[in-house]
Amino acid sequence: MSILKFSNVSKSFGEGIHREDVLNNIDLEVQEGEFLVLLGFSGTGKTTLINLMAGLEAPTKGSLSFKGKPITGPGPERGVIFQNYSLMPWLTVAGNVGLAVDTIFPDMSRADKAAKVEHYV
Template sequence: MTHAGHSLRIERLKFAYGDATILDGIDLSVHEGEFLALLGPSGSGKSTLLRLIAGLEAPTAGLVSAGGRPVAGPGTDRAVVFQHYALFPWMTVVDNVAEAVAKAHPTLSRGERRERAQAQLARVGLGEVGRHHPFELSGGMQQRAAIARALALESPFLLMDEPFGALDPINRARLQDLLVEVWRGSSPRRTVVFVTHDVDEALLLADRVAVMGANPGRVIAEYPVAFDRPRQRAALFKDAGFHHLREEIADALDADTLAHLEAA
């Protein structure tokens, strides 16, 4: 796919809590329609970086821009999916999604909002559970509902903070496949920033991986992921190029860890 331009730009970014610098010197661009994985260990600031892109935090220095406009706070142009679902427990699943439809289309009637919400639920395989409350669903189903809600915003940017980290391996794999299917099937294709600490997940999903090191958080390497799509796990995990790239990323993370240990 040819990328028309930089949809997201992060320039000379620094973020600190008091005297503690969490991120320092981040320069990163994400192209329109690209799927970028932010990969790094705990403490590398990858979730903080995602929150800065979402406008949930403000940078100490530097600039974050989305679609050519500086990020000054949360906006419906940037949908966020967290690890822990964040659904309203007192609302039915369809009403949770309808809330997002209302933000995207405030002039629609309640019935029209619910109709569109139901369509999004069907898109993620939850067409039969709209009348249930979140606590009546499994963790995997709740995360599907959270993805449906994010899609209902019709945002050009989809920001995901380890969304499958709390799931068992089977549900995790199913939702990984669902995410790629929805992303590839969207027109125009959304720009995705996906936080993970799992190298295999990053290489399965992403077009490019930005590897982050810790103390303070910064981008230490970037790797294009050129494997053909659609990607099948069995074939991918047998591919020599996959294993070479996985080892290269692991070596970069190990080298950063050793450098910090030697400097301590």
């Protein structure tokens, strides 16, 4: 079974005359352990495709699944390193790392969360 599957995925931005079709009918299956490079000119939709995989954008048409389950939002099993830094400048380093820890481990004790943040910092 493929680990990641795009089935007839299309993504457009905007409406009416401002509509821009970025991805058209993408069928893609990625196997476990496969290493894939996405290559294309600027503005051809690489980040859009990654955002769909990450669950940060929803497809206009078609569907995506990860290990057989529909992708409906972000999840800890699909990590993305952004092109540009996405940090909260008003938070400390620990505060920024802590945001992710809080999201992924909401039921963890404060002490365990602090230890996890410390470990990754």
